[in-house]
Amino acid sequence: MTVLQGTTTLTVRKALYEAMAESMRADPRVFLMGEEVAQYQGAYKISQGMLEEFGPKRVIDTPISEYGFAGIGVGAAFHGLYPIVEFMSFNFAMQAIDHIINSAAKTLYMSGGTITCPIVFRGPNGAAARVAAQHSQCYASWFAHCPGLRVVAPYDAHSAKGLLKAAIADPNPVIFLENEMLYGKSFPVYETDQPMSLDKAIIQRQGRDVTVVAFSLMVEVALQAAEVLDEEGIDVEVVDLCILRPWDQETILKSVHKTHRLVTLEEGWPVCGIGSEIIAHVTDHRFDDLDAPPVRVTGLDVPMSYAANHERMSVPCVQQVVQAIRSVMGRG
Numbered sequence: 104m105t106v107l108q109g110t111t112t113l114t115v116r117k118a119l120y121e122a123m124a125e126s127m128r129a130d131p132r133v134f135l136m137g138e139e140v141a142q143y144q145g146a147y148k149i150s151q152g153m154l155e156e157f158g159p160k161r162v163i164d165t166p167i168s169e170y171g172f173a174g175i176g177v178g179a180a181f182h183g184l185y186p187i188v189e190f191m192s193f194n195f196a197m198q199a200i201d202h203i204i205n206s207a208a209k210t211l212y213m214s215g216g217t218i219t220c221p222i223v224f225r226g227p228n229g230a231a232a233r234v235a236a237q238h239s240q241c242y243a244s245w246f247a248h249c250p251g252l253r254v255v256a257p258y259d260a261h262s263a264k265g266l267l268k269a270a271i272a273d274p275n276p277v278i279f280l281e282n283e284m285l286y287g288k289s290f291p292v293y294e295t296d297q298p299m300s301l302d303k304a305i306i307q308r309q310g311r312d313v314t315v316v317a318f319s320l321m322v323e324v325a326l327q328a329a330e331v332l333d334e335e336g337i338d339v340e341v342v343d344l345c346i347l348r349p350w351d352q353e354t355i356l357k358s359v360h361k362t363h364r365l366v367t368l369e370e371g372w373p374v375c376g377i378g379s380e381i382i383a384h385v386t387d388h389r390f391d392d393l394d395a396p397p398v399r400v401t402g403l404d405v406p407m408s409y410a411a412n413h414e415r416m417s418v419p420c421v422q423q424v425v426q427a428i429r430s431v432m433g434r435g
Contacts, residue, residue: 110293111216116286118260119149119225122267123187127157130185133271136163136172137189137226137227146191147286159350161340167249169177173224177206177276184273184387193242193280199224207276208251223270225279228256229319229370230407232284239315239407240416241371243318245346246278246295248375254347256344258322262345265299275299280347304351304356310340314358316381321337321419328424334340337432340411347377352384359389364431365397370418373401395431399426 113121127133134157135150141164154162155178165172169190178185196239197201203312207220223265229241246253253275257263263281270277305320317325322343329339340358344350359365365385367378385397403417 110291111293111315112263112289113260114287114289115257115260115263115281116147116149118264118290118340119267119281120153122264122271122290123150124153124156124266126185126271126356126407127153127161130272132160132183133185133187134163134179135187135189136165136176136189138165138167140164140189145189146234147283149286150189151202169195169198170202173202174206176222176238177202177220180207180220180276181210181218185221187223187271190224192238192261193226194238194240194243196224196226201230203246203252203276203278204249208249211275212251219274219275220276223267223277224280225267225270227283227286228280229282230284230402230414233411233414235409236406241369241372241402243280243347243369244376244380245354246280247377247380249348251276252348253277255301255345256282256319257345257415258285258307258319258343260288261292262299262343265295265397266301266345269299269301272298277301277428282321284320287361302346302351303351304354305343306340307343308339308341310338310362312338312340313364313366313431314340314342314355314362315366315368315424315428316344316355316378318343318347318377319370321368324419324424328422328428331421331425332428335434337428339428344377346379348425350377350381352388355381355385356389359385360392363392363394365393366398366400366424366427366431367397368419368424373399374404376401379390384432397431398427398431400427423426
């Protein structure tokens with residue numbers, strides 16, 4: 104991929120808007136549907152201006168029925184359209200899980216490869232701020248568990264725009280997990296000569312001593328921990344996994360081969376998490392490269408509390424990551 108001139112700075116919110124709008128301008132089969140995406144211009148204002156540009160047949164407000172509009176979206180994809188289905192929260196996607204798993208994910212296999220489902224399910228995932236247990240769960244490992252789905256969880260604006268455009272164009276159903284806490288943050292976005300790949304991790308920070316694998320908002324936590332440890336002479340490599348299924352095994356294995364140590368970081372619960380899968384694969388294929396047992400940093404194994412102090416304790420913080428890295432370096 105060649106980086107071209109024309110770097111801009113965008114919020115993640117604006118990057119997601121640009122990905123959808125550019126895809127809709129390029130292909131009349133692409134449309135957006137969900138609660139409040141049209142008249143209200145999106146619950147998080149990501150679809151601002153899209154109703155005016157594309158009209159009510161391509162930017163469609165739906166009733167508060169995830170089961171209903173997700174099913175309509177899957178049916179439209181079976182008939183050759185490219186729906187983008189927005190969930191106001193991925194917690195509400197549980198209402199539509201039958202359509203997502205039993206229809207979208209499985210039909211290509213069950214039809215012998217004759218029926219594709221080019222659909223994107225997108226919206227905020229994970230903890231936000233003071234919205235309690237039914238609005239603050241990370242569903243990354245749930246969806247990554249299921250064959251037939253691609254699962255994407257971007258961190259910065261460049262990957263949010265590039266990966267969403269790639270997801271919209273992909274012939275497979277894609278789960279696109281955003282993070283509400285990142286919507287307003289600004290990052291550079293680079294013009295490139297090739298679309299982003301839906302199977303490559305991103306090395307956000309080069310390092311020689313330890314590999315930290317994270318995704319979504321936790322990449323920011325990993326980068327902050329790396330800055331703290333710089334002062335102690337520990338050089339941290341931060342890998343932004345970003346594609347959770349199929350995840351980039353080659354990049355992770357190469358990084359661990361270089362650093363000989365591994366820490367995984369995720370907001371979700373520890374049981375059957377993304378970090379568990381990564382560590383299992385690394386120990387299966389690069390056990391002799393490891394100079395210390397890998398360490399997982401995860402959210403607490405509890406439903407999210409509404410109380411602000413409990414909420415802070417439930418998700419990983421910089422100091423936890425710092426301590427995990429010190430432990431694999433033998434300094435804990």
